[in-house]
Amino acid sequence: MAGKEPDTAEDIDDDDDDWMKYANTGFGETDYSLWDDVAPVEEDEEHAVEVAMQLGTHVEEIPRAPSAAGHKYLVRQGTCDACLGRVGGKRMYGQSLEEAGLGVRTSVVDQDPHLENAREEAPLCPFCENLFEEVDLLADLIQEAIAPYDLSRLQLGARFPKDQMETEEDMRKRLGAGGSDPLKSSLVEQIGARLKDRLEGVALVNDKPDILALIDVLTLTVELDIRAVYVYGRYRKLERGIPQTRWPCRACKGRGCERCDETGLQYKRSVQDLVGNPMLEVFEGTEHAFHGMGREDIDVRCLGRGRPFVLEIKEPKKRAFNAEKLAEIINQAANGSVEVSSIRASSRSEVVRIKDTPAEKSYTIRFTIEPMNEAEYAVLTAPVDMTKEDVQQRSKKRRRQRRGDKNADRTKPLEAPIDVPATGPSEAELKAMKKPELVALAEQHGLAKNGKKDELVARILAALPPAPAEFELPDDATILRVIEGMNGLKLAQRTPERVAHRRSDLIRKRTVFEAHTPFIEVNEQGQREIEFTLRCESGTYVKETVHGDSGRTQPCVAALIKAKCNVLWLDVGDIHAD
């Protein structure tokens, strides 16, 4: 790591101005005369500066290392051996800083024996404030701190008060030999050299460390930044009712209460926990984060090859893993509700890729149908009002553009009242009601409420506007033809109400790329159940594509076949990415 400043430590210096408060280096002010050795006795520094300014020339420099006068000056100021070696300009290949510094000191003392005790007379090294004397202690501290962790890449950094850095830099440039190593990188290098022999199989690196050990030179302490372990995989969710990520209890916001059995969770299980908790044990980490390539609703299964994800384990003590064995541990613990595959090592940068990949997906959906009347049809096919407010203009706050919203119309649709003629209940609906309900209905419309049930039904039917006409249920051939004809269908989807609390109210354009293999089965109740698979653009609301969401998704299967569609279930099949 010679000569290179660890980026991270540098960044911390820049970010952390608080350190300035502690900066009291003492040697920053030039309270010693810079001219002792070279200037005529009668000329003081101030005078020299003035003269130099009048002449328009630079102040004459005091001699720099590696000149003999420069070395003498450094020794006189109490510079330690390590710093003499560092800024003295005499270090030879293979020599330690201290060896090189001792060489410089010896030659100075040979010329000037009274400088032999310079370090006792000026015991604080003006360059490092004797930090180099703490190198062994700091190496011990680091070794002790990282002992519980598996690692193969260690990066060292140091946090210095800003003015200590600046003063040293200034002094080194004035007095040190050209090309002298900076204090921070040099100190870090010295510590690294001590550690190198002690840590087997650990490389000292300048980037992508497993652990960054940050030395605080003011307190002589070490802080560890333990980098997370990332594991890639694909999951299949074989059971409904499991959310993808942990969902904090609504009542206690995750603190734990009676409602959630002190778990802090709204749902006891999540894909995140089912996958992450066993990994937490394997890696001995502190917590996990789940990054999925998109998500499916809680009641939607995820089948096919599974959904890609990256699981992040924070502060792991263990890093190495056997992919197959890890998958086995997870799958066994999940007991059939979730299944992982394609496990391998991942990285932080892959998290970004996973999050940013818009994935087309295949879904399988199953639904039943019911008769639809004209009024319901009018709602499903009412023109979507395109005169709308601009959300961007309305809201001064900058809205984060979500992935998948790029093609969306960034305007909020206005409510569009639909003109539906007044209708009454049908005879069948009335007959299905209980007598008290009929009585209440008659009373509501100012009709006599006496008589038998049949009389009430007849009276209400006669008084209220007629029930809307119902369409006949489509035959099998029509249903299959409509579904097969959905290939390439362009949808306008207004944000469904069920997700309106977390997504802005927009109309998004989505495409059904393919709808295939529709089939119809008759269930035990004699109802027809229709099932088909469709592949559509990332971000398509699939259930809405079938039932129409009260006209918010157009067109929809329900409007196309003129029958109400009740979705039984939805599964995610393949995710066509990765």
Ligand SMILES: [Zn+2]
């Ligand atoms: Zn020093």
Ligand SMILES: [Zn+2]
């Ligand atoms: Zn709770």
